[in-house]
Amino acid sequence: NAGVTQTPKFRILKIGQSMTLQCTQDMNHNYMYWYRQDPGMGLKLIYYSVGAGITDKGEVPNGYNVSRSTTEDFPLRLELAAPSQTSVYFCASSYSFGTSGGGQETQYFGPGTRLLVL
């Protein structure tokens, strides 16, 4: 199993450009997540999905869009890049979420995409 893979690893964008960050998982997980990580700020949830065709906003969704057409893929779209979107983006997946207590909520993270908006 490759786990969670993300592309690209690094990208420089100009203000106003758009791009899609790709995320794929091969663990047959229903739940997928997008986070951004800024220095000293921990991880903040952007969007998440509980299955194909179902997505919901997280803590910081403004400026981003997502889609989930298959179980495996969960791309993140930036339409009009702004300097405030300079960050490291992590995709994650889990078997479930909530409070079942069985460890199934464990989120597995990809290696991240470093984005610089100038």
Add this chain to the structure above:
Amino acid sequence: QKEVEQDPGPLSVPEGAIVSLNCTYSNSAFQYFMWYRQYSRKGPELLMYTYSSGNKEDGRFTAQVDKSSKYISLFIRDSQPSDSATYLCAMIPPGNTGKLIFGQGTTLQVKP
């Protein structure tokens, strides 16, 4: 007030030292607590998972939860240079919202 507070460090210790990493939280309804380890330029990986007050041990690592004080800790015994990483605490809020609430992360350096 942030839901989860974690001292960002950095924390520097000599090899073999006992390390204590801590998080406090404000919502007494949090029930499930995790510690993730993140090496430089890598994604976080789950280190410890616990859902009750008390201690949970796994090799050199011990996770401690004190729900009455809303305080969790991760202890690393006989620390090694390979333990040098950022450690993030995370909690599942009530309501099955699909969210993990992360602390800011503590950067640890273990010097040989």
